[in-house]
Amino acid sequence: MFSKTTRRQFLQTMAGGTVALHAFGRQATGDITATKLAENFTLLSGAGGNVLLVRSAEGLLMVDGGLPERSQALLDAVAQQAGNAPVRVLFNTHWHLEQTGSNDRLGRAGAKIIAHENTRLWMTRDVLVEWQKNKVYPTRAKEARPTETFLTHESPKKMSFGNEQIQYGLLAQAHTDGDIYVFFPGPNILMAGDVVSVGSYPILDYSTGGWIGGMASASTSMLQLVDAQTRIIPGTGTIQNKADVQAQADMLSAVRTRLVNLMRQGLGAKDMVASAPTKEFDARWGDPTLFVTSAYPGLWGHVRELGAGII
DSSP states (O other): OOOHHHHHHHHHHHHTTOSOOOOSOSOOSSOOEEEEEETTEEEEESSSSOEEEEEETTEEEEEOOOOGGGHHHHHHHHHHHHTTOOEEEEEOSSSSHHHHTTHHHHHHTTOEEEEEHHHHHHHTSOEEEGGGTTEEEOOOOGGGSOSEEEOGGGOSEEEEETTEEEEEEEOOSSSSSSOEEEEETTTTEEEEETTSOSSSOOOOOGGGTOOHHHHHHHHHHHHHHOOTTOEEEESSSSOBOHHHHHHHHHHHHHHHHHHHHHHHTTOOHHHHHHTOTTGGGHHHHOOOHHHHHHHHHHHHHTHHHHOTTOO
8 A cells, every 4th residue: 555655746746747648549540451460360450459350260250349439440340351240259358448449339249258357347347547537437338348257367268269279368467457368379469458568658557457567577478478470469559579578578677676676765656757767768668757657556556575675
């Protein structure tokens, strides 16, 4: 828990305007574009988040579903790619709207929606997201909620869809506490959701369990799943490779260590930002303000495992 002093410092930082409001997704407008990745595999971009479409004789599988306001445009693009074939399976890599915006439509149509149990639980309640100026995301409709979930001890899991083998599992407490990967070993494609960030520092949604230590661990875990030829699809942005994820893992490990040391010195979020703990990484990931200030409450949430000297 926060001490009175450290919590006050954090709230002053948030209220002082030093943290810009950052949407979960970065591409909510414009046309839906389709990129063929392999036979029967198409990447759809422009719906608010990357969407992977997989075709088989038994229908369609999608990983993530874009924003609610882009859902119809997305499903129109799916129809252009696959005709009238039904979506049988939808994976949600976590609960955010950029990933679950088509759940309502596809759930009503009878699609099986697969996610981690924590993702389902967040969708059964109003969610207050403090770092988005205390924005409240309302409880999702019953038909929008995942219909098949798994628990941490059940990860990783395997299934088949048509001729394709699929592996999926939990990625620790990283971007949220329900992030999953979905890996297709045949075409060597990994859907990583927002655990992989492109062009900006990762979002640590501490309001729903995300934190920098888990993000670092999740990045390292992904490195064990992939090789140099794996195409790694982030929640938004361009396709990445193993070297990109390695760079993210290295950055997160270094910054985590520095922030823990700054906590031991009694620094609050505002002073952490001023100390420039990310300076050699900013050229690649941009403004670190939101990243550092969001890391701060997440670290306090894991203070016991971080060891002595912090409180």
